[in-house]
Amino acid sequence: MCLSNGSSLMTPDEVKRYAVEVLHRFAPDEETVCTEIGDGNINYVFQVRSLRDGHSLIVKQADRLLRSSGRPLDIYRSKVEAQMLRLEASLAPGYVPEVYHYDETKAALSMEDISAYKSLRKELMAGHVYDHLAEHLSTFLAKTLLPTTDLVMDRQEKKRRVRFFIDPELCDITEDLVLTEPYYDYKGRNVITPGNEAFVETSLYRDEMLHAEVGKLRDTFMNDAQALLHGDLHSGSIFVDAQGVKIIDPEFAFYGPMGYDIGNVIGNLFFSWAYRHFTAPEDTATAQALETTICSLCDLTAAKLSAQYDALVTFPLYRAEAFRRSYLHRVMADAYGYAGTEIIRRVVGDSKVIEVTSVTDPAQRLPMERALIKMGIFLIKERERDLTGDAVVEAFRLILA
Numbered sequence: 434m435c436l437s438n439g440s441s442l443m444t445p446d447e448v449k450r451y452a453v454e455v456l457h458r459f460a461p462d463e464e465t466v467c468t469e470i471g472d473g474n475i476n477y478v479f480q481v482r483s484l485r486d487g488h489s490l491i492v493k494q495a496d497r498l499l500r501s502s503g504r505p506l507d508i509y510r511s512k513v514e515a516q517m518l519r520l521e522a523s524l525a526p527g528y529v530p531e532v533y534h535y536d537e538t539k540a541a542l543s544m545e546d547i548s549a550y551k552s553l554r555k556e557l558m559a560g561h562v563y564d565h566l567a568e569h570l571s572t573f574l575a576k577t578l579l580p581t582t583d584l585v586m587d588r589q590e591k592k593r594r595v596r597f598f599i600d601p602e603l604c605d606i607t608e609d610l611v612l613t614e615p616y617y618d619y620k621g622r623n624v625i626t627p628g629n630e631a632f633v634e635t636s637l638y639r640d641e642m643l644h645a646e647v648g649k650l651r652d653t654f655m656n657d658a659q660a661l662l663h664g665d666l667h668s669g670s671i672f673v674d675a676q677g678v679k680i681i682d683p684e685f686a687f688y689g690p691m692g693y694d695i696g697n698v699i700g701n702l703f704f705s706w707a708y709r710h711f712t713a714p715e716d717t718a719t720a721q722a723l724e725t726t727i728c729s730l731c732d733l734t735a736a737k738l739s740a741q742y743d744a745l746v747t748f749p750l751y752r753a754e755a756f757r758r759s760y761l762h763r764v765m766a767d768a769y770g771y772a773g774t775e776i777i778r779r780v781v782g783d784s785k786v787i788e789v790t791s792v793t794d795p796a797q798r799l800p801m802e803r804a805l806i807k808m809g810i811f812l813i814k815e816r817e818r819d820l821t822g823d824a825v826v827e828a829f830r831l832i833l834a
C-alpha cells in the first residue's frame with residue numbers, strides 16, 4: 434500500500450526483511466514471523482518474532498492518513514514519538530520501550546517489544562488492580578515532567594525543544610475534542626446516550642461558571658509551555674506487569690501544562706472505578722483497591738513533584754518558598770481540572786472508553802455517565818481548593834452513594 438507521504442506501508446514480509454537488513458536484529462537465515470498487531474486508530478504496529486529463540490521487536494509505522502477514518506494527520510507525529518521515547522528513557526529509565534531505530538523516510542519507529550506487559554485499561558476492567566500502580570505512575574510523572582521545565586533546564590535548550598515538539602494538528606485535536614466540544618458542540622460530534630440529553634444540556638452546555646473554568650484550562654493548555662508532556666496518557670497507553678509499568682505512544686508530546694498528563698492518568702482511573710461500581714456492585718474489594726490507588730496516586734504525585742523540586746531547582750528566585758508553594762499548588766490544581774475534562778470528554782465526546790461503551794444496559798449506563806460527569810465537574814470547579822487524594826475519592830464516593 435502506498436502511504437500518502439510518498440513512502441509505502443510495509444507488508445509483513447518487508448518488515449521481516451527490514452528487521453534483518455536495516456535493523457540487524459535477526460540473522461539473515463533466521464526464521465521469523467511478522468504480524469500487524471495495532472489496535473489503535475492511528476498507526477500500524479508490526480511485531481517480528483524469531484522462531485529460533487523467540488526474541489522480537491516492534492516496528493510502528495505512521496501514515497499521513499489515519500488508519501481508522503482515513504482523515505489526514507501530520508506525519509511529523511512519528512518523529513515526535515521517537516524523540517520523546519528517547520527523552521523519557523533518559524529521564525525515567527525502564528518506563529518506556531527502548532528505541533532501536535527511527536527511519537524518517539519510512540516514518541517507521543523500531544523499538545523494544547513490551548508484549549509481556551498488559552494494557553492497564555483491560556487489566557483494571559478485569560479487576561486486576563496492581564499494588565504498585567500509584568507508586569510507579571507517580572514516579573514516572575515526577576521524573577519526566579519537572580526536569581523538562583524552565584525551573585530545571587537551560588532556557589535556550591528548552592525553547593529549542595518547545596519548537597521541535599510543537600505539532601499544531603495534534604494540539605488542535607485536544608483543543609477541540611477535550612477542551613471545547615464537550616461544552617460547546619460546535620462541530621456536532623458529541624455522542625450523547627439517549628436518556629441523558631437533558632442532563633448534558635443543563636450540566637455541560639448551559640453552565641456558564643463551568644464554561645469559565647474550562648475556558649481557563651483551555652487557555653492554559655494552549656499557552657503554558659511549562660513541561661514536555663506525553664500528551665495522551667490514558668490507561669490504553671500504559672502497560673503493566675507484576676513488577677512495573679511501561680508507557681507507550683507519546684505521539685501527542687508537546688510543551689504544555691504538566692497537570693495535563695497527571696490529570697489524564699488520574700481521570701482515567703475513575704472509569705475503572707465507575708465500571709466496577711455499576712456493573713459489579715458486589716465486588717467492593719476491587720472498588721476499594723481502585724479507590725486506594727487513586728488516592729495514593731494523587732498524594733504521591735504531589736509529594737514526588739515537591740521532592741523533585743527540592744532536589745533539582747536551584748535558581749534563587751524559584752527557591753523562594755512562596756513561589757515554590759504557588760507553583761506546586763498550580764500543578765496539582767491543573768491536574769485535577771484536566772482529570773475532570775478527560776472524564777467528561779470520554780463520556781460525551783466521540784472518542785469514548787470501553788469501560789463506558791461496553792455497558793449497554795441503560796439502567797447502568799445512564800447513571801454511570803451522570804456520576805462520571807458530576808465527578809468531572811467537581812474536579813474542574815473545585816480544583817483550586819488544595820484537594821488531597823482523600824478529598825477526591827470522598828467526592829466520588831458521595832456521588833455514587
Ligand SMILES: Nc1ncnc2c1ncn2[C@@H]1O[C@H](COP(=O)(O)OP(=O)(O)OP(=O)(O)O)[C@@H](O)[C@H]1O
Nearest residue numbers: 471472473474475476478491530545546547548682
Ligand atoms: N512497543 C510495543 N510493544 C508491544 N506492543 C506494542 C508496542 N507498541 C504498540 N504496541 C501494541 O500496539 C497497539 C497500538 O499501539 P499504539 O497505541 O502505540 O498505536 P496508535 O496507532 O498510535 O494508537 P492510538 O489510536 O491509541 O493513538 C498497543 O495497544 C499495543 O497493543
Ligand SMILES: [Mg+2]
Nearest residue numbers: 473475682684
Ligand atoms: Mg497513538
